[in-house]
Amino acid sequence: MSDFHPAADVKRKALENVRDVQLYINGEFVNAESQEIFANINPFTNEKINNVASGGKEDIQKAAAAARRAFKGEWGKMKQSERLAFVYKIADLIDEHVEELAPLEAYDTGLPLRITKKMVSRASQNFRFYAEMVSSRMVGDAYKVDNEFLNYTIHKPVGVAGLITPWNAPFMLETWKIAPALATGNTVILKPAEWSPLTANKLAEIIDLAGLPDGVFNVVQGFGETAGASLVAHEDVQLISFTGETTTGSEIMKNGADALKRFSMELGGKSPIIVFDDADLDRALDACTWGIFSFNGERCTANSRLYLHEDIAEAFIEKLKERVDHIKVGDPLDESTQVGPLIHMKHCENVKNYLKIAEEEGCDVYQGIVPDEYSNTNFVPPTLLLNADNTMRAVQEEIFGPVLAVMTFREEEEVIELANDVRYGLAGYVWTKDIQRGHRVSQAVDAGMLWINSQNVRDLRTPFGGAKYSGIGREGGYYAFEFYTETQVVHVALGDHHIPQFGKK
Numbered sequence: 001m002s003d004f005h006p007a008a009d010v011k012r013k014a015l016e017n018v019r020d021v022q023l024y025i026n027g028e029f030v031n032a033e034s035q036e037i038f039a040n041i042n043p044f045t046n047e048k049i050n051n052v053a054s055g056g057k058e059d060i061q062k063a064a065a066a067a068r069r070a071f072k073g074e075w076g077k078m079k080q081s082e083r084l085a086f087v088y089k090i091a092d093l094i095d096e097h098v099e100e101l102a103p104l105e106a107y108d109t110g111l112p113l114r115i116t117k118k119m120v121s122r123a124s125q126n127f128r129f130y131a132e133m134v135s136s137r138m139v140g141d142a143y144k145v146d147n148e149f150l151n152y153t154i155h156k157p158v159g160v161a162g163l164i165t166p167w168n169a170p171f172m173l174e175t176w177k178i179a180p181a182l183a184t185g186n187t188v189i190l191k192p193a194e195w196s197p198l199t200a201n202k203l204a205e206i207i208d209l210a211g212l213p214d215g216v217f218n219v220v221q222g223f224g225e226t227a228g229a230s231l232v233a234h235e236d237v238q239l240i241s242f243t244g245e246t247t248t249g250s251e252i253m254k255n256g257a258d259a260l261k262r263f264s265m266e267l268g269g270k271s272p273i274i275v276f277d278d279a280d281l282d283r284a285l286d287a288c289t290w291g292i293f294s295f296n297g298e299r300c301t302a303n304s305r306l307y308l309h310e311d312i313a314e315a316f317i318e319k320l321k322e323r324v325d326h327i328k329v330g331d332p333l334d335e336s337t338q339v340g341p342l343i344h345m346k347h348c349e350n351v352k353n354y355l356k357i358a359e360e361e362g363c364d365v366y367q368g369i370v371p372d373e374y375s376n377t378n379f380v381p382p383t384l385l386l387n388a389d390n391t392m393r394a395v396q397e398e399i400f401g402p403v404l405a406v407m408t409f410r411e412e413e414e415v416i417e418l419a420n421d422v423r424y425g426l427a428g429y430v431w432t433k434d435i436q437r438g439h440r441v442s443q444a445v446d447a448g449m450l451w452i453n454s455q456n457v458r459d460l461r462t463p464f465g466g467a468k469y470s471g472i473g474r475e476g477g478y479y480a481f482e483f484y485t486e487t488q489v490v491h492v493a494l495g496d497h498h499i500p501q502f503g504k505k
Contacts (some may be wrong), residue, residue, distance in 0.1 A: 015107075015222050017100055021052040021197050023059055024204035026066035027214030032222070033058035040197055043110030043341045044332055044376050045213050052197045055222035060189070060230040061199035066215030067160040068236045075187060076157070076363050083132045087183050089206045091127035094120070094175075099208060105171055105359060106332045110197040110341040110378065113333055115295060116171075120199075123175040129460045130183040130480070138184065138485070148497040155485035157185030158262065161239040162231045163225075164252070165200070167193035167296040167343050168400075174200055177241050180480040182217070189218045189237065193244075193269040194500070197221050221378050222249065232256045239484065242266070243300075246398075246424075246469050253472075264473040264483045266465060267299065268398040269426030272419040273303035274441065275407075277311040279431035280453070285316065287429065287455040288404075289323045293382045296340055296501045297402030300470075301427040301449070305395060306406045307415050313408045317386065320406070324368040324382045339368075339402055341378035344381055346379040351401035358394035363405075390421050398424065412437065416444045425467035427456065 021040070022029040033410060036054040041047070070076070075083070094101070098120055105116040140153035161181040165174045170192060181188050192200035204219045220227050232240055232255045239262050242252055245266040253263055273291065275284045291303040308316050310442050332340035342348040359365055368382040380401050388405040395405045409415035428447040430437050435452075442450040448466040451457070458464075463474035473483055 002484050014186060017104055017202070018198065019166040020050050021201045021221060023053050023055050023063075024201075024208070024217070024226075025059065025063045026218065027208065027212075029204070029208075030259055031500040032056065033062070036504035038194065038223075040108070040262050041195075042107065042346065043343050044107075046377060049108070049121075049198070052194070052221050055191075055220035055227040057226070057230040058158040059220050059222070060227060060234055063189045064160060064234045064236045067189055067218055068215075068435075070213050070215030071157070071159055071187045072333045075216045076185065078213075080134070080185075083185060084135060084183060086210055086212050086232045087127050087131040087179065088408075090126040090207055091131075093206045093209055093275060094124040094127070098124075099241060101171060101202060103333060105196075106340070107168060107198050109170065109196050110332050110343055111169075111296060112337045112340045113297075113335050114337070119169055119172040123172055124499065125460070126172075126179040127183075130307055131181040132478075133478060136270050138481055139489075150492045150494055152492075153487050153489050155184070155481055156488055158484065158486050159186060160236055161186040161188050161241065161484065162191065162234075162237040162376060163188060164191045164228055164231065164240065164242045164244065165193060166244045167196035168295065168300070168449070170196040170447065171199040171203065173243055174203060176475070177389075178203075178217070180475070180484050181239075181241075184481065184484040186239065186484055187218075189220060189231060191220055191222065191224075191231050194221070194223050209450055213349075232261070233259075235259055235421075237264060240264070241475070241483070249471070262483065264465075265471045266475070267426075267469060267471045268400075268424055269300045269302070269466065269470050270305060270396070270398050270424040270447075271301055271303050271427040271429070271447065272305045272445065273429040274307045274415050274419060274431065275309065275312065275316065276430075276432040276434070276437070277309040278433045279312075280433065281312060281316060281319075284431040285319050285323065285452070287431070288356055289320070289327075292404045293327055293339055293402045296342055297382075298343065298400055299456075302400075303427075303429050304404060305419075305422075306398065306404055307409050308374050308406065310408050310410050310481055317384075317406060320384060320404075321366060322437060324366065324384060327368050327382045329368065329370050329379060329381055330374070339379075341374070342380060342401060343378070347380055347400070348380060350405065351399055354394050354397070354399045354401075354403065355380075355383065355385075358388070358392065361392045363388050363392065363394065390418055396422055400408040412441060416441060420444075423455045423469040427451070427466070429455070464491075 364386040366384040436453040463479040464476040465474040
């Protein structure tokens, strides 16, 4: 009999690539100036994985000085074609390491391996996409004024970009920001989330292999209140792109306001999924369960509020319960696992606290099954909050876990009002076979992104971002150029036009 166990084999491969993590500054892997470290914890076992260098103000200063030198020097003076060749090379190197990256991400975050495989495979696409976008779509405009002037615009890189990334999909979201920043000619300081340092370090190793000039790409691991705050405050860091929680985003903007920094903020969400009585209910059920329970529910665009038309609510809820009963919860490195542990014990306790609050507010809490051996770890089973209403905290506040609040509606106008009755406005989902109603309701929902008869399927060409408390600005496609470049207009006189002659006798 074979002693081969897929999950154990994958875990062994992931462990082979884990070592203590340093900072990456000016083309070198270095310890923090303070020599401080922190422990990285495995979400599945709550055991220590490794030590991570804890960067602070001095490390950010070193990284910013290196990034500025590179921007003013070799990288800034490099031809676009040469710069984009580096971007393509990074993409090729990521592809060469995909089999290593996916288990590393699952091991570090608790995300199921079946999810991380898809995520890391998209990372190289981010680099190739932006290399192509810059070469084909980063173009200016020309404005001729009679025969007197030709006015034209160009895109110029801004300078040093500070990128602060979250722990819920670290590698994919890091590359989502790094790719346009580098492709447009900026230099980068990445501050990854402290709960998910491994693949950010691996990315530094990959980019080091690509041979970019020293200082073009830097990684300062550490905590938000030290490394993150220092990055935001540094006068040479002109751009801050942040993905994370709304309160943190607001604090970052306050701290960077005096320096008039440019901000892109992709923040929290509490996205509605609206299912009308004429919808394809089987497909809506598939989309609904995937949209909230994939990524362990730790997804900003998760459809965490379900609004069901009264006529189909009872039958739909029964099918939802069946799905919840059969979702496999377990080891994230087991390819059959659909929901893994939450990222950290603190986050797990926060999600569980919301379930207590929901019960106190009158919800019936219906949960799936967590195997007995995982009962004292970071697992929250797939959960339905039944008999919920819009006044409850569990409906109004972002839980960021595998928790779906279920509500009903009767009229179109009613459900639009309910969908908009939260402070967030990131995404939304509408299910109906009445295509006119689908467009009408989608356009009435206050959110940056809507899907009709679909789950969250991303198109890299389209803008990504939210309304209200879900963010400021848009990234994705050529919309990223508005953030990562400065538009300069040049006015050219084509002849001797009239100039007023003040003071001439």
